[in-house]
Amino acid sequence: MSASVITVETQQNVSHNLIIQRPPSGLCLQGRIRVPGDKSISHRALMLGAIAQGETQIQGLLLGEDPRSTASCFQAMGAEISELNTELVHVLGIGLGNLQEPADVLNAGNSGTTLRLMLGLLASHPGRFFTITGDSSLRSRPMSRVVKPLQQMGAQIWGRKDNSLAPLAVQGKSLQPIHYNSPIASAQVKSCILLAGLSVEGQTIVTEPALSRDHSERMLRAFGAELVSDPETNSVTINGPAQLVGQKVIVPGDISSAAFWLVAGAIVPDSELVIENVGVNPTRTGILDALAMMGADIQQENQREVAGEPVADLRVRSSGLHSCTLAGDIIPRLIDEIPILAVAAIFAKGTTTIRDASELRVKESDRIAVMAQQLNQMGAQIHELPDGMDITGGTPLTGTHVDSHTDHRIAMSLAIAALNASGTTTILRAEAASVSYPEFNATLQQVCQ
């Protein structure tokens, strides 16, 4: 690689700036790479392992900060989890309903999945009291979406702003089954209710307006829970109480992390990348559909099923892109990839329209506002809308100082945009990437030629 493309500048040992300097002669991306384990699957493997009977073995766990938060919360409640590594993690479960009352506040860090899924489990532990908090981003994110359905099941939960903001206090109770019609397509909401339903006698049902990622359903079934999905109505029913038995889980590479290389390979001229071992669960492949609509050259190779999840190697070659419209049912299938899709749209002909994505405003940052501000500073033409954005492609980007707002997906999206920007781009607070992709800078360095 050209040694001068990437520099990391450490700020007082806690934060770092990523400096990307595009050589005047240009660059291209080449290589075969792997991305870290899927974040959603890593959280669920640790959680189900912790509450199952017996041992769970996890291969390919993501070593990002988010799964570390999940592991430390469940260790504080009595689960034995070996040192986290990608080879093999052993989790000795304590059995459903046996989470111990922790002597201190549980800290979910930056992770919405940790907090929201865990809440369903804590609320259904009668007689035990729990308090949960997170970092400043998580403490500003809406929790009423899970608190309300849990209250309908009989849960007792307290927090600021009418019980909608962490820190939250939970008095565990014996809960009742419900049929919850979720107003949003959210796997965190669905999974929270299903996890609460594990120890409830009878049928707990969740219906969502569009199908969100189904990793919880797949893994709960593998661990022995009785679940019935109805694709006609986007409903899932759990028959409780369940018996969960520890399993071997193999975590595929995260398509949300692969998305950065798919877009980078598509927009940086003369590039070709193969990303091996990527999870291609159909509830997550909206990014592949969106890039295909934009004219990207992406092939799925070596398609296979690994431990209940579809997996493939993805080959991307650079090509001219054109605009597309993203709205409706595809949105939950690519919600985490919209920041990097916005970068693809900047280099596509025409105006790309993204709608029905107001959820982006309550992610780790307000991703609509932050992406529009940061990319427009580089010369992009992004028009912010309440539930999405219009992105007019074709204007060249110029390197400048931009800020991740401590959001991992923003940090990495800005780095990919910088590969096609003239001059030098400095991404402030780029260490945020380690929430889901600690090796991002190293892989970027590896593929830049």
Ligand code: S3P
């Ligand atoms: C996740 C679900 C999604 C996604 C998040 C991970 C999960 O959130 O954005 O990064 O693992 O269940 P919502 O369920 O809030 O859409």
